[in-house]
Amino acid sequence: MNILHTITVKQVLTVSTKEALQKRYEDQKFQLKREHEQLQFEWKKIERAKKYPSQKLSQHFQKEMEEKLEKIKLLDFQLEQLAILPIGSELKEKEVQGMIDIQVGDNWDEAALSKTIIIEDGIIKEIR
Template sequence: MQLIQTVVVKQILTENSKQKLFDEYHNKKLQLQKESDQLHFELKRLEKTKTFQQATLKKHFEKEIQNRKEKIKLIDFQIEQLHILPIGSELKEKEVQAIVEVKVGDSWDATNLRPTIIVKDGIIEEIR
């Protein structure tokens, strides 16, 4: 019988991976800032047309802008944490699904262990 099991993928932090993560966070932050600016622009444009209910329109746009500001705050926090982390730290990158073969007589405890894949600079270094 085959079972689907969750496998944790962790990344070992190196200078290269640290810089790559920083670049990803920075790009996400810039994208969110652009979206926020675009929403401000669209709100001003739609306010001038007066074809929509102003209160509802403004409330909707302000909510979207606030969502992006919250995401930017989270990214700023992640960038701060990234600077604090020492090289060699293990970061949980994601979880993937794997198929595990089980048969009569197998140890159930050994089957229930959550395997972990350790990746360093894009190369699998260890499977625990």
């Protein structure tokens, strides 16, 4: 019988993957800053027009801008952690679903069912 099972995919941190992750985090941070600035601009524009109730509108814009700032703080933290991590560290990248064949008499042990795929520079290096 085949069953679906979650498989963890981990990436080995190399110089090139570290640089790529750093660039991705910085790009996301830049995009969030732009979105935050755009929200500020839209908020002021709508406030000047005074077409909508200002209390709910202010709350909505403030909530959106706070969410953007929280995401920026998280990215700053991730960038700090990335700088600390040594080359060769394994980072959990994602989880995927895979098929596992089980038969009557197989040992139903979580360790036997847990599978991990190790990727280094985009190439599968190991399946545990």
